[in-house]
Amino acid sequence: SLLIDPKPGRPSEKNAGPNASVDGYEIIDEIKKQLEAHCPRTVSCADVITLATRDAVTLAGGLRYAVPTGRRDSLRSNPADVNLPGPTIPVTDAIHAFEAVGLNLFDMVTLVIGGHTVGEIHCSLIQDRIADPAMERSLNAKLRKQCKAPNDPSVFLDQRTPFKVDNGLCLEVLRQRGVLRIDQSLGLDGRTRGIIMSYAKDNALFRRKFAQALVKMGTRRFLSGRAGEIRKNCRVFNNGH
Numbered sequence: 001s002l003l004i005d006p007k008p009g010r011p012s013e014k015n016a017g018p019n020a021s022v023d024g025y026e027i028i029d030e031i032k033k034q035l036e037a038h039c040p041r042t043v044s045c046a047d048v049i050t051l052a053t054r055d056a057v058t059l060a061g062g063l064r065y066a067v068p069t070g071r072r073d074s075l076r077s078n079p080a081d082v083n084l085p086g087p088t089i090p091v092t093d094a095i096h097a098f099e100a101v102g103l104n105l106f107d108m109v110t111l112v113i114g115g116h117t118v119g120e121i122h123c124s125l126i127q128d129r130i131a132d133p134a135m136e137r138s139l140n141a142k143l144r145k146q147c148k149a150p151n152d153p154s155v156f157l158d159q160r161t162p163f164k165v166d167n168g169l170c171l172e173v174l175r176q177r178g179v180l181r182i183d184q185s186l187g188l189d190g191r192t193r194g195i196i197m198s199y200a201k202d203n204a205l206f207r208r209k210f211a212q213a214l215v216k217m218g219t220r221r222f223l224s225g226r227a228g229e230i231r232k233n234c235r236v237f238n239n240g241h
């Protein structure tokens with residue numbers, strides 16, 4: 001579980017390098033506090049994340065979709081378990097990484113492109129893209145300028161509609177305006193380009209498929225029945241350890 005706070009001598013998934021820039025934990029705390037006040041020990045932190053994701057997607061312009069609930073919270077949070085793909089992962093490796101968790105090529109493309117229709121990326125993680133002569137010229141000039149600022153600034157992943165969950169990023173990558181290497185690669189690779197093109201043509205299709213893929217991702221593997229627990233405070237296991 002990513003939500004568990006580290007303790008002295010006991011690191012958690014929050015300490016894993018690829019999770020360093022995750023934030024917004026206080027939003028989950030606030031939702032959980034209100035739930036515990038009205039309906040104690042009933043809704044897990046895992047369900048809170050899933051429902052909050054759904055609401056965030058909807059508020060940002062995505063489809064409002066129903067998500068199954070009933071997940072329980074993990075009793076484990078170890079940085080060594082964190083195995084996230086890096087920014088320059090090749091398409092073949094991305095396909096395998098998603099297949100390993102029960103998600104096919106179609107799901108992978110939809111989730112990666114859908115996830116990156118909002119949000120930001122640190123300049124240090126796009127140096128290879130900035131050096132890529134194939135990147136569309138005006139975007140390249142803009143990013144070079146923005147990334148000159150001190151302290152590793154961040155830039156938008158979707159330069160067209162950075163605050164909207166829509167097919168803007170698909171249109172961007174078809175014009176060599178993908179900011180993150182894997183996003184751009186999905187627009188170029190023969191195995192994935194067709195999917196990007198179909199989304200670029202049809203925002204309603206993208207919104208529907210992204211919602212379906214999020215539900216699928218959130219129901220592949222979870223704890224149920226008597227496994228795990230319903231945490232009282234998302235940052236600590238109920239036994240305090």
Ligand code: HEM
Binds near residue numbers: 118125
């Ligand atoms: C091959 C798979 C993926 C790779 C290599 C990847 C890589 C990255 C990288 C490098 C960043 C920037 C982090 C930073 O600068 O600190 C990022 C941001 C982000 N990613 Fe992914 N990602 C992948 C899949 C996904 C998926 C499946 C989703 C969700 C469905 C997602 C959602 C996001 C979001 C929302 C951000 C922006 C975070 C923010 O603004 O704070 N990513 N991703």
